[in-house]
Structures are given as C-alpha cells and as structure tokens.
Amino acid sequence: MSSQQTSSDSAPAGGTIRIAAIQTVSGPDVGENLATAGRLIGEAAAAGARLVALPEYFPLISGDERDKVRFRETDGEGPIQSFLADAARRHGVWLVGGTLPLVAGVDDKVRNTTLVFDDQGRRVARYDKIHLFGFQRGSERYDEAATIEPGREVVRFASPAGSTGLSVCYDLRFPELFRAFGEVNLIILPSAFTYTTGRAHWEVLLRARAIENLCYVMAPAQGGRHPSGRVTWGHTMIVDPWGEILACQDEGPGVVLADLDPVRLASVRESLPALRHRRL
Template identity: 80%
Template sequence: MTITKPAESVEAALPEAPVRIAAVQTVSGPDVDANLKAVDALIAEAAAEGACLVALPEYFPLISSDEMAKVRIREAEGEGPLQSFLADAARRHGVWLVGGTIPLQAEVQDKVRNSTLVFDAQGRLAARYDKIHLFGFQRAEERYDEAATIEPGSTPCCFDSPAGRTGLSVCYDLRFPELFRAMGELDLIVLPAAFTYTTGRAHWEVLLRARAIENQCYVMAPAQGGRHPNGRVTWGHSMIIDPWGEVLACREVGEGVVVSELDPARIAAVRESLPALRHRRLG
C-alpha cells in the first residue's frame, strides 16, 4: 500500500473548545503482528472514549534483544506494512494518529531513522519527525547505545492538529529544552517514549512537567511500560500534563490508555496570568 500525502493546503482547524486526547501505553515484544494487534485494540479503546488525537509509544511495533531486528523491518517513507497499519488505523477509528516511532530507511545502510509519522483521520500523512537526540547510557551492566543502529534526524517538527499547534519529540529529546523552544508557541507537545526504569524513576515526571510549565502548553507522553520479553524493563507512567504542570492522567505500568481533555481556555488563562513566553529575552 502506498501512503497518500495530504495536499499542501490541508490543515486541521485549531480548537475553539476542549478536545479529548489519548496516550497509549504498551509492553511491546519481538512479534510485530502481535504488537500491532494489541495497539489496534488500544486505539479503538481511545476512540471509544472520544479521543480525536491518539498517540502511540516509541518502538510500538518491535522491542527485541536483537538490535538489528529493527533494521530488517525498516521501510521507505510512503510504503510498507507498518505505515499501512498506521494509515488504516487512523482511518478506521476516525482519529488523528501519532504513530509512536517506526524504523524508516536511513542514508547509512545498516541503520534506521527512528521516525514518528502522523496520519489524519482520513489516513493521510500529515507530519514526519526523525528523532534528533540518540540515547546513550551505561551503569554497571545496564548499557544502551542508540547511535549504533539509528541515524539522527536534524529538523524539529510541529504541525496543526485538532489539538492545536502540536510539536513532536521522542524519548531522549525530553532532556533538551532548546528543541521545544525552536518550535515556537505550542498548544501540545507529544513525546512517545521507551524510558528505562532507571532513568524514568529518577527523571521522567519532573522533566515532562518542566516542559509543560516552561512552554505553557499540554504535554502528552505515551510510553512503553513494563517487563518486555527480552528482559528489558521500561518505566511506563504514560501521562498527560496541563500547562500549569499538573498531571491530569497517568498509567503506571501495563498496557492501557490514558485520556484527558485539552482545553484552549486553560492555555490562555495560564499565559494571561503568567506571561512568561512574552517575557523571554534570549533565543
């Protein structure tokens, strides 16, 4: 199946009233078909709860002990079963779908781009973001090096959705506030993630709340959350946070969906009472 791109003029209306948004949490394993089946059911659950924009976690199609597995299932933009699944799911469930991340072809032969694709409710490609900051961590026997198999992106991405001006980021990007400043004023930040248990327990919530507070916008963070078949443990705690930094909804571990309202009036009220974005003097 070839993925249809929208015409340049296609643009979602900005919200005038509260809209419902949903973050999906998974515990993905090495079986792609099983992962997609689980995700489809969770998208359906989110749609049934009235969400107009649904976001999936990082690596939702595959988490494997074989780091080259994602290279073997990589796709060219515009074609492939993972992209077909996302486009079809968005269309069937009638939602805008932020497709977590999937592996797309990179310039380097044995690497991938860790890419977020967004599809509108008609199944048309609306945005693409390639993860810029690649995670590296080592403590005792715990070690991660995304740069070994992933080629970084270089361009921030934001777009208009039913939830307003929406900025995309992925997991480790959370630690780099300059990325979010580069996007300008946002109504919503979406951050698919697969935070480790170690770093998540220490930093996940405090960093998400900081990004919401300093950008005076909603933050939605769909995450991997639990013990995976390969033994990896991810932190989970998928959450939605309002512009004052209050956690509106959270799922700690296990598969599920968190849903909350994004209220444009709440954004306006926070920015009116504390006009920090207008007080900026640098950058």
C-alpha cells in the first residue's frame, strides 16, 4: 500500500473553518441525484461552508449493481466530474465528491473514487476506496468486490482545514489506514453504511477514529430508504478531536454544519499528546 500526499501543509490559515457534510438518499436517476446534490451544496455554501463533502455513491444507488459499470466515467472527463468541478467553482467551495464510478483496470469493474476540487474548480486529489465491503446475514448480502476494483494508495491533501485524509465507508473498520495518514487535522469519510451495520457500529467507530487520531472527522452519508428498497443508516455527523459529536442528521437529505477550530485542535493535542507518544 503506497501513500500519496498533495501537500505538506498541516495547519489551517486563520481562525475557524466551517465544514459541511451532505446527506442524500440517492436513487437510480443520475440527473436527479446531481440536481439534489447541487441544491444541497448551494445551501452549505450559503451557510458559510468553505469545505463541503458529499456521501458515497451520491450520483447513483440502484437495485442493479451493474449500473455502476454502465455509468462509469474515464478519469478526467464525464458529466459527474464536470458537475463537481462546476459546483465547486460556482459556489466558491472546496468540494469532496463523495464517490463516483471511474474506469478500472478490469473491464467489468469500476474504481469507487473520491475526487476533490478546490474553490476554482481545479481537481486537487483522488482517492480510490481500498477496503471493499462484504456482508451476509440472512437475505441481506453485499459484495463490493464483484463490481469494484480496490485502490492501493493512502491519500491526504491540503485543504482549508489543513492536512486532510481521505477514506470511504468500510475503510472505517481498518484503523491502520488512518494511522498511515500521519498527523492530519481532518478525516473525511463519505459513506453508505447499511442500516444493520450502521446501527451497531457507525457512531462508536467514527468517535474512535477521531479520538485515536486527535483530529476532526466528517462523515457524509446516505440516509434513508432508497427507491431500490435498500435502507442506509444515515446519521451524517461531524466529530471533534475529543470524540464529541458536534452535529448530526439522522435521516433524509440535508446539510450538517460545524466549525473546525484550530485552537481546539491544538488544545486537545497539547493536553493529551498521544500522537507524540506513539512507539509502533
């Protein structure tokens, strides 16, 4: 597993940074999903957010898993990527594009990819989901490896919040990925957690990642009953470095806002310098 870092910048400039996590309940109509995302990005920008993140699969959740392959885009071109660049530029925000399907090395699969655009609409980072979800309990079954090719690179980049690490959904269960970021101010985790696993583990794992890495965690999620009948857990939230939940939306489309405070971040790290105490 290799590591990619777009900048060594580790501290946000100035005071607090307003960040926004968007929750959706996406369906099979890409155009409709993009319209919803565009409206919510606009709401976040109007509320003062400088960094906005969309959930996993924001452009498409279908009852047919092969739809991801049919709607995949070539890296650098396509309507979903154009939408993200245009929305970032139009609203003047840094935009983390949840995940979208990009062409993979295997013909019948995709990369489940997060793309980041700055406030001028320029792409600044790409992360391909590394850990692929598999789950079976009774009739409930998921196997992402059937349609998705895993990524290999750990990615962090310099955002308005400072050094920021990228992860996606099932990655949350693998703490070694987050340690591989090094010291970051913010972890972003777009997700589409199932209702079953989300109810059991979502909050406790998000708070654990914030506490053990002494950083903010922003987790935009899919939340509700989708047209396909799938139910996602939602509970989009932003957690501070002490593990306190700053904001949360249980279900339905919406915008979750909080302020990332570099003074709070420094204070927690000074009082509990666990990052400096690491030996392994």
